[in-house]
Structures are given as structure tokens and as C-alpha cells.
Amino acid sequence: MLNILRHLLLRRCLQAGIVALLVSTVCFFLMHSLSGDLAFRIAAGRYGYDMVTTAAAEAVRAELGLDRPLLQGLLFWWQQLLQFDLGDSYLTSAPVIEEIREQFGHTLQLAISALALSIVIALPVGLIAGLNPHGWLDRVSLALSVVLRAFPPFLLGILLILLLSSKLGITNAANASHEHGGLLLPALTLALGLAAVSSRVARDAMVEVRRSAYFNFARTKGLSDLLALLRHGVRNAAVPVIAYLGVQLVFLMEGVIIIESLFAWPGIGHALAHAVFGRDIPMIQGTAIVMGLLFVLCNTLVDIACLVADPRQRYLATRRADT
Amino acid sequence: MIGWWQSLTLARRSGAILLTLIVLTALLGPILVTDPVSQDLGRVLRSPSLAQPLGTDHLGRSMLARLVHALQLSFSLAVLSVLSAAIIGISLGLLAAWRGGIIEAVLTSIADAVMTLPVLLVVLLFSAFAQGEFWSLYIGLSFALWVEYFRVSRASIKATLVSAAVESARMLGFDRLYLLRRHLLPALAPVVVTLMLFGISSAILALAALGFVGVGLRPPTPELGVMMIELFPYYEEAPWLIASPVVTLGLIMLALALLGGRKEMP
Numbered sequence: 074m075l076n077i078l079r080h081l082l083l084r085r086c087l088q089a090g091i092v093a094l095l096v097s098t099v100c101f102f103l104m105h106s107l108s109g110d111l112a113f114r115i116a117a118g119r120y121g122y123d124m125v126t127t128a129a130a131e132a133v134r135a136e137l138g139l140d141r142p143l144l145q146g147l148l149f150w151w152q153q154l155l156q157f158d159l160g161d162s163y164l165t166s167a168p169v170i171e172e173i174r175e176q177f178g179h180t181l182q183l184a185i186s187a188l189a190l191s192i193v194i195a196l197p198v199g200l201i202a203g204l205n206p207h208g209w210l211d212r213v214s215l216a217l218s219v220v221l222r223a224f225p226p227f228l229l230g231i232l233l234i235l236l237l238s239s240k241l242g243i244t245n246a247a248n249a250s251h252e253h254g255g256l257l258l259p260a261l262t263l264a265l266g267l268a269a270v271s272s273r274v275a276r277d278a279m280v281e282v283r284r285s286a287y288f289n290f291a292r293t294k295g296l297s298d299l300l301a302l303l304r305h306g307v308r309n310a311a312v313p314v315i316a317y318l319g320v321q322l323v324f325l326m327e328g329v330i331i332i333e334s335l336f337a338w339p340g341i342g343h344a345l346a347h348a349v350f351g352r353d354i355p356m357i358q359g360t361a362i363v364m365g366l367l368f369v370l371c372n373t374l375v376d377i378a379c380l381v382a383d384p385r386q387r388y389l390a391t392r393r394a395d396t
Numbered sequence: 397m398i399g400w401w402q403s404l405t406l407a408r409r410s411g412a413i414l415l416t417l418i419v420l421t422a423l424l425g426p427i428l429v430t431d432p433v434s435q436d437l438g439r440v441l442r443s444p445s446l447a448q449p450l451g452t453d454h455l456g457r458s459m460l461a462r463l464v465h466a467l468q469l470s471f472s473l474a475v476l477s478v479l480s481a482a483i484i485g486i487s488l489g490l491l492a493a494w495r496g497g498i499i500e501a502v503l504t505s506i507a508d509a510v511m512t513l514p515v516l517l518v519v520l521l522f523s524a525f526a527q528g529e530f531w532s533l534y535i536g537l538s539f540a541l542w543v544e545y546f547r548v549s550r551a552s553i554k555a556t557l558v559s560a561a562v563e564s565a566r567m568l569g570f571d572r573l574y575l576l577r578r579h580l581l582p583a584l585a586p587v588v589v590t591l592m593l594f595g596i597s598s599a600i601l602a603l604a605a606l607g608f609v610g611v612g613l614r615p616p617t618p619e620l621g622v623m624m625i626e627l628f629p630y631y632e633e634a635p636w637l638i639a640s641p642v643v644t645l646g647l648i649m650l651a652l653a654l655l656g657g658r659k660e661m662p
Contacts, residue, residue, distance in 0.1 A: 088508055088509060092512050096521065099521050099522070103521070219653065219654075222653060223646055223650035223653050225604070225605065227608050227609075227624075228645060235638075326514045330516055345520065349523060349527070352527075354524075364517055
């Protein structure tokens with residue numbers, strides 16, 4: 074078990090490093106593609122437009138290594154990254170790390186609420202639909218899931234705003250920012266998209282479980298449908314749902330960028346879109362790297378969760394690691 | 397052709413019909429309708445009529461004209477970037493599978509890293525190079541999408557290269573080009589077609605999402621996401637205006653999903 078874990082973590086760490094380097098390199102070239110003298114631009118951001126002098130610009134140039142040739146500049150840029158120095162924002166001149174720490178909590182809150190809400194919606198629907206395949210609930214949930222999946226997060230967001238806030242008056246769209254506790258709409262938007270897939274995965278897993286020998290044996294030995302489901306069904310049905318969460322993370326991550334912008338949720342995705350708009354390269358680099366690393370981390374957690382939930386995978390992974 | 401049609405499931409058939417209709421609109425529409433940017437400030441926010449089947453927007457522009465131009469834009473960008481991504485990905489996959497060694501190791505780890513990043517994040521990064529420009533979105537999309545083709549083609553070519561058929565073809569003295577044309581590419585084709593459908597749908601989606609957030613193409617370009625955010629403030633007065641780009645994008649996604657026949661949707 075430890076052996077597999079070490080193998081897995083090593084591979085993921087390598088991946089994380091390459092992700093950070095890749096994003097950072099793109100940002101470096103981005104910086105050099107901006108028009109105008111970069112040193113003056115950064116000095117203006119730091120000291121205000123009235124205080125920009127040639128001396129200030131030269132100081133910035135020397136500090137950030139902008140006077141070096143391209144390749145040397147890139148090495149210097151990487152070196153700063155390796156020292157975990159993400160620099161200061163061009164717009165607010167606050168350290169990028171500080172800003173991200175502030176936004177990250179908001180994003181995490183949104184993402185976790187969305188995940189939890191999606192599981193609360195998807196698992197019961199999927200399991201009950203799986204109990205009676207081709208019944209009416211199964212058909213309705215299939216149709217709903219196809220349609221929901223066809224709508225990307227921001228379309229779902231718009232539709233929810235239009236439906237809930239303007240027609241039914243449940244929450245006012247103007248109130249849907251974080252200050253008013255408007256977590257419901259953005260989280261629900263993401264959760265519906267996630268649940269569209271998870272409910273089908275849970276349903277298929279449930280059908281599979283009901284067809285299996287161990288489930289029939291549990292029924293034969295006298296367990297009630299519900300008890301057999303709880304003892305033998307849920308855990309087995311959970312494995313594909315957990316494994317699918319890994320695939321779903323892409324959806325969640327992309328959704329976070331868009332949904333935060335739509336609902337003005339002050340998280341990391343909103344910050345990224347804002348930074349791209351303002352050409353704030355340290356912020357772009359910081360937020361993109363954090364999102365990339367977060368993604369690698371989540372995938373690692375999903376891998377580990379699968380290993381824990383499913384002994385068969387543990388066995389297979391041991392054999393793979395041995396050979 | 398008829399046999400192929402009959403082999404499809406109902407979902408795929410309806411997806412194919414829907415997609416054909418949308419693509420025909422995108423191809424023929426811009427020829428038939430008027431200019432999408434000419435304004436008529438005397439006739440703003442009009443409801444649908446015979447002259448303007450989808451009404452006019454807040455600047456008195458024809459919604460129908462804007463919609464069909466937006467469709468054409470989305471599809472041409474998507475097809476262009478997916479084709480480039482496929483060509484680059486397959487060539488690099490071929491190189492990696494054929495040469496192996498350090499080239500393969502480097503390419504695979506880069507592909508691994510790009511694969512890790514969500515498509516939207518990569519496109520967002522590249523769109524910062526030249527905001528509101530077509531080419532930066534195109535490069536971003538191609539860069540985000542090539543990895544899938546690389547991974548699939550590398551795996552498939554590796555498997556085909558060791559097959560008995562290729563071995564005997566080699567012994568018979570056929571050259572590399574022949575192997576590529578007759579053995580490697582045909583084995584690859586079906587997967588690549590499916591991947592391309594998904595690629596087109598994620599490209600169209602990324603374009604609209606970026607336009608919607610305000611970092612994609614800029615107004616007055618008729619683009620689905622840009623149109624949505626432009627018309628969003630008017631949903632109380634003119635709900636049919638915001639409905640048309642939303643429904644259009646939904647239909648495109650639905651058609652591609654039905655045609656692609658995702659596994660999680662039996």
C-alpha cells in the first residue's frame with residue numbers, strides 16, 4: 074500500500090512541477106509581448122503615474138531582471154518561481170500570494186458547497202432510478218441529465234437567474250453577491266451540472282450492483298431491499314461515482330472561473346478573468362498556477378479515495394507497482 | 397450511406413439532423429441576411445416581426461443577422477482550431493511512437509501537464525496575449541486541444557506498429573509512407589472523429605464563455621457569448637432577445653452531445 078502511494082505521489086509531484094513551469098513560461102512570454110516599456114509600466118503601477126521617473130524605471134528593470142537577454146530572463150523568472158516568489162500585482166501592488174490567500178477561501182467555499190449539493194441531488198436520484206431501470210423516474214432523470222449536460226455552466230447560471238430571481242422572486246439577482254450570503258445560486262448552478270453526470274453514473278452503478286451475484290445472495294439470505302442496498306449496494310455504487318469526480322473536476326474548475334465572474338463571487342476564478350482583462354501578469358501567473366496545482370492535488374486525492382474505497386484496485390495497483 | 401444511417405441509434409440520428417441544420421444556417425445564413433453591425437436607433441428592442449424574425453437588439457441591429465454571423469464565427473474558429481490541433485497532435489504522436497526515447501518522454505510529460513489544465517484556463521492564458529483578437533483564441537484553443545490527439549495517436553500507433561500486419565508489410569519492403577497510409581492512420585481514424593466532435597463542442601463553448609466573461613472577442617463582433625452579456629440587462633423588457641443566443645448555444649451543445657454518444661448517457 075505504501076509503495077503504491079509513493080509511486081502515485083511521485084508521479085503527481087512531477088506533473089505539478091511541469092504544470093507550474095509551463096504556466097510560468099507562458100506568462101513570461103506574455104510579459105514580453107506587451108506593448109510599451111515594461112519597466113515604466115510596472116513602475117507606474119507601483120508608485121503611481123506621477124512618480125514615474127527614469128531612475129524608478131531602471132530600479133524596477135534591475136530588480137525584475139528585465140534588462141537581461143530573453144533566455145537569461147526566463148531562467149531568472151523560473152528561479153523566482155522556485156523560490157515561491159510570485160511577485161506583486163501590477164494593479165494593486167499587493168503581493169500576489171496575499172491576494173490569492175484571500176480569494177482562495179471564497180473559491181473553496183463555493184466549490185465544496187457545489188460538490189456537496191451535487192451529491193445530495195445526484196445520489197438519491199441515481200440510486201432510486203437504478204432500482205427500477207426504464208421506470209418513469211429513470212426516463213425523466215435521463216432526459217433532464219441530457220439537457221442539463223448540454224447547457225454549459227454560464228448558460229445554466231443565466232437561466233437560473235432569469236427563472237428564480239426575476240420570475241419567482243426567490244433571490245434577487247442583485248443580491249447574489251457574497252456579501253448578502255448569495256451562495257445558493259452559484260453553488261446550485263455548478264451542482265446541477267455536476268449532478269447531471271453523477272446521477273447517471275450512480276444509476277448505472279446501481280443497475281450493475283443489482284445484477285451482481287453478491288446482491289442477489291444478500292436478498293436471498295433474507296435481507297430487505299433497503300438493508301441489502303445499504304450494506305452491499307451503496308459502497309459498490311460509490312466507487313464509480315468517486316472515480317467520476319476526477320473527470321468532473323474539469324467541469325468544476327472551468328465552471329468556477331465563469332460562475333464567479335457571472336455572480337461577482339470574489340474568488341480565484343474571478344480574479345483570473347479580472348487579471349487577464351487588466352493584463353496583470355503576476356496575478357495571471359499566480360492564479361493560473363494555483364488552479365493548476367489545485368487540480369493536480371484534487372486528482373491525487375481522487376486516486377487515493379478510489380484506492381481506499383475499492384480493495385480490488387489496491388490489489389491491481391500493487392501488482393502494477395511490482396512488475 | 398443508407399446502411400451507415402440505419403446503423404445509428406435514434407439519439408445519434410437526431411443529433412446529426414440537428415447539427416446539419418445548424419451548420420447549414422451558419423453556412424447559408426450570412427449570405428442571405430443583412431449586415432449584423434448596421435444600427436437603426438429608431439427601432440430598438442422590437443419584438444419579432446415578419447421583417448425581423450428575431451426582433452432587434454438594444455442598438456436596433458437585426459438579431460437574425462447577428463445570430464447567423466455569430467454561428468459562422470463560432471463554427472469556423474472551432475473547426476479551424478480542432479483541425480490544427482488534430483494535425484499537430486497526430487504528427488507529434490507519430491513522432492513519439494516511432495522514435496521513442498527522450499523525444500517521447502519529453503513530449504509525454506508536456507502533454508501530461510497540458511492535459512492537467514482545464515481547456516478554458518489554457519485559452520484564457522493565451523487570450524491575454526492579444527485580447528479580443530481572433531488569432532490569440534485560435535492559438536490558445538489549438539494548444540489546449542492537441543494533447544488529446546497526441547495521447548490517442550501515440551497509444552494507437554504504438555499498438556499498430558507491433559501488430560502482425562505491420563510486421564509483414566515491413567518484411568515485404570513497403571516504405572514508411574505506405575505503412576502510415578494503409579495501416580497506422582486507418583486504425584486511428586474512428587477515435588479521431590469522435591475526439592473532433594468533442595473538440596468542436598469544447599471550442600465553441602470556450603469561445604462563448606470567454607466572450608461572456610468579457611475577455612474573448614469584443615463588441616460589436618457578433619459572437620454568442622458577447623451577445624448574451626450585451627443583452628443580459630434587457631431581459632425584463634425583451635426576454636426573447638437573450639433567449640436566442642442561449643437557445644442556439646444549447647442546441648449546438650445538445651446536437652454535438654447526441655451525435656458524439658457520450659458513454660455516461662446511454
